[in-house]
Amino acid sequence: MTRSSDKPFIQIQSVSKHFGQFCALDSVSLDIELGQKLVICGPSGSGKSTLIRCINRLEIHEKGKIFIDGKIVDGSPAGQDVLRNNVGMVFQQFNLFPHLTILENLMLGPVRARQLPESEARDLAMQYLERVRIPEQLDKYPAQLSGGQQQRVAIARALCMMPKIMLFDEPTSALDPEMIAEVLDVIEELADSGMTMICVTHEMGFARQVADMMLFMDHGKIVETGPPKTFFTAPKSDRCKLFLSQILRH
């Protein structure tokens, strides 16, 4: 893996974002190194999704700067290039392309954005479909798959672009309970293989397994960070204590 700077791979410097009057991000700063597995939790409306959507420029931040691999992400061609080559994203609602088969969903990016020959793109797609354990579904349409399978396809689709970092925006929140495990297993495997990832989730058992850093957000601010061990056993802030006691009660 080549690096063009020795700074942290992702640098977020006092980034702010408003939706109308509502302050979604309030001067958030954060560094992420390659290989790190960051899990973000917090109550709804706390800005967790907005934060990772800003990294991917799905939301455009108003103040502050975001650097990936030393290059500023500001909508400029260079910034778009660095996003394209480095960042993959998995959405809560999967967002698969319903009119394309599973294989076509996976091949679209490599063929149209990377100009990969179709045969190579197909091999790549098959490789990742096997990795998410659904190689047999390649000719089906997304609507014919279960939610868990769809989300695994979405993960494979993002991986086909060979990103250095994966963003997960509540990947299991739209799933039926019995399908959560199969998706989390795939993400866990990915984490074990060394992929850098930022994951917004409410699955605390999974977070404890996978994360090497936990991050708690509330009202657009990062309230608490720390390794999972201390984060879960001895949270410092009252807000975080309350949140954890509520979410871990059952």
Place this chain on the structure above:
Amino acid sequence: MNLIKPCLFQLSFWLRLAALFSLLLLGGCADNWGWYVVSPATETGRQNLAFLIDGLYYTMALSVTAISISICLGLIVALPGLSARRTPKTINRVFVELVRAIPILVLILWVYYGLPQVAGISISVFWAGVLALAISDSAFQAEIFRAGIQSIDRGQYEAAQSISLNYRNTMRYVILPQAIKRILPALGNQLVYMLKMSSLVSVIGMQELTRRANELVVTEYRPLEIYTILVLEYLVVILIVSAGVRWLERRLDTS
């Protein structure tokens, strides 16, 4: 001919047609009808019928060419309308509002008699008709496209962006294929509308169904029968086209 098949198997289609013919036959028994002008039993009748039906070629050619152009034009006009910026949006609004304000008949006359003088070109009756129909329809197509594209979930754009597709590829491979599926019923309506509006091109001398009927009326003095045949011609063509569109919708629905 695959297109007509499903409608030919539908009982309702035949019932409707049978009802119409029986009404006409009832009318035909009255004294004031003179079906001989278009009777398949006589030589002149057959010639007249053939003369009338021959116009179908131009009606179809006009409508199909015009709608193909208007779909392309409509898409080109619709895209700036979806922009977040002001200038492209304004261009879209101005075009749509202006074109919608001009009656089709007036546009046909202007394109045929006015455009050659303004632009210093000569234009055939056919292409004048196609151009006028296409321009007037493109404003409606643009609105249909805009609504169709806007109905696609924002997540689809985000997913396309997340796999690095640029605007063109996002539209071409992700948004438009889904949008077209949704607007197909509306496009079908526009095709039917276009088939009907093509009758207006008769005023500049296009030898399509309506013009032929007019000419035959002048020589035969039997407007009632000839225009009845004209009504039937449009009816059959449009029923078949509608059935074709419905068949296409069903086919797209299953995939």
